[in-house]
Amino acid sequence: MTIFPEYPNYDGLGLAELVRKKEVSPIELVEEAIQRIENHNPQLNAVITKLYETARETAQKPLPDGPFAGVPFLIKDLLATIAGVPTSSGNRLWKNIPAKADSELVKRWKAAGVIILGKTNTPEFGLTPYTEPGAFGPTHNPWDLTCTTGGSSGGSGAAVAARLVPLASGGDGGGSIRIPASACGVFGLKPTRGRTPTGPKLGEAWHGFAIEHVLTHSVRDSAAMLDATQGADIGAPYYAPPQAGPFLAEVTTKPGKLRIAFTGEPLLGKNVHAEVLKGLEETVRLLKELGHEVVEAVPQIDGEAFSLAFVTILAAELRADIEEAASAAGKRVSVKDFDSSSFGLGMLGKALSACDYAAAARYLQTSAREVARFCENYDLLLTPTLSQPPVKIGSLQPNENEKLLINLIGSFDGGGLLKAMGIIKPLAAQTFEFMPWTPVFNVTGQPAMSAPLHWSGENLPIGMHFVGKFGDEATLFRLAGQLEQARPWAKKIPAGYI
DSSP: OOSOTTGGGOOHHHHHHHHHTTSSOHHHHHHHHHHHHHHHHHHHOOEEEEOHHHHHHHHTSOOOOOTTTTOEEEEESSSOOBBTBBOOTTOTTTTTOBBSSOOHHHHHHHHTTOEEEEEEOOOGGGOSSSOOOTTTOOOOBTTBTTBOOOSSSHHHHHHHHTTSSSEEEEEESSSTTHHHHHHHTOEEEEOOTTSSOOTTTOSOSTTTTOEEEEEESSHHHHHHHHHHHOSOOTTOSOOOOOOSSOHHHHHTSOOOSOEEEEOOSOSSOSOOOHHHHHHHHHHHHHHHHTTOEEEEOOOOOOHHHHHHHHHHHHHHHHHHHHHHHHHHHTSOOOGGGSOHHHHHHHHHHHHSOHHHHHHHHHHHHHHHHHHHHHHTTSSEEEEESSSSSOOBTTTTSOOHHHHHHHHHHHHTTOHHHHHHTTOHHHHHHHHTTSOSSHHHHHHHOOOEEEEEEEEOTTSOEEEEEEEEOTTOHHHHHHHHHHHHHHSOOTTOOOTTOO
């Protein structure tokens, strides 16, 4: 029997208000969330680490006077660390090694008052735009259990969509908040580079491409949590520009008439599904109805060269992740300890030279400046978030022959052979076919959001992607608040999860 049946109808701030008014207690919310996880997680596989007893203890103690006091919360099992709890990063070697301390962002989430119930599924090292790690198995989309949730914050996306919790953490190094937000029909904002902290263990993640925030039902939850967590920590390599006022206030501030560029032309891939283009057309029409100036325009980048440079950086970063995991586990690197996709890319990372890495970084930085110059002409840029509606689980994975080849070459540590075979260019092209827009803005560091504005004929969510100028989350939150009012999405809940 449900403890608080109205739970799915509230966002995080709404639940916190009920707690403040003593209309519901934190322990009641925790027990309701636990019951929902136990009921639905066997089908979803969104939550891979359960911290129920710690959550119950926290709920019965005095809580911080934060905006989310008493609200159940889940943390993605990548980057963020909780003292005494493993951060697996979707990897077999890390899954039993407890973290030594809370990361700075975890401290700030706790100070905001959330109660952490567990950790959510993620692909190995956050590499792929689907959440199907060998260590934990795939996460299933609550809109269609045969479909992907996207990645790498796929567990969090599924948990929020299924109303297990009103908000959950995510990290975004190439679209990993926005991709699952689109695939799961929730709201996801990637903040400006440097807006949220990465310490104390990390300086920058993925050459500065990656940043953490949350996936939410409502726009205001995202804004309020960014207010609670923003700001550089000690030794931070980047500082985002300061804001004039709270992000939460921006959600109810009228955006005025915005000049918005839009394009359905993929920046990195080649093909876009007709349902996605339909969603873009409907969004353009809505923006015009709301009084905005909408102009078709696209930043010019060399998609093939950009993809190749991005994958070069990822391959090097991934090799470092592999070596670190093996060192922590006290064993030599072996293909048996990693998923085929990540190990294969890691082998490429070992074969690449320092010059390859530096040249790729320089190219991306130059490209980022070109994109930034384009964006100076507009308040925002609109694209779809993904090139397709959610695809079937397994369809984005390497096929069996590719896995066999990677495992065979891996047994001889043949990264040089993979490079010589010229596999990196087709790999780069394949990687970005599903996500042809999002990675560009990890490189530029600009804030970007996916808003759930369209559903396909098969009732699968399709997100629309808006990009702001560097440091300007405010305009995104203003428009998001307006869009949320014009096309309310909070009541769109997958069947069986109300």
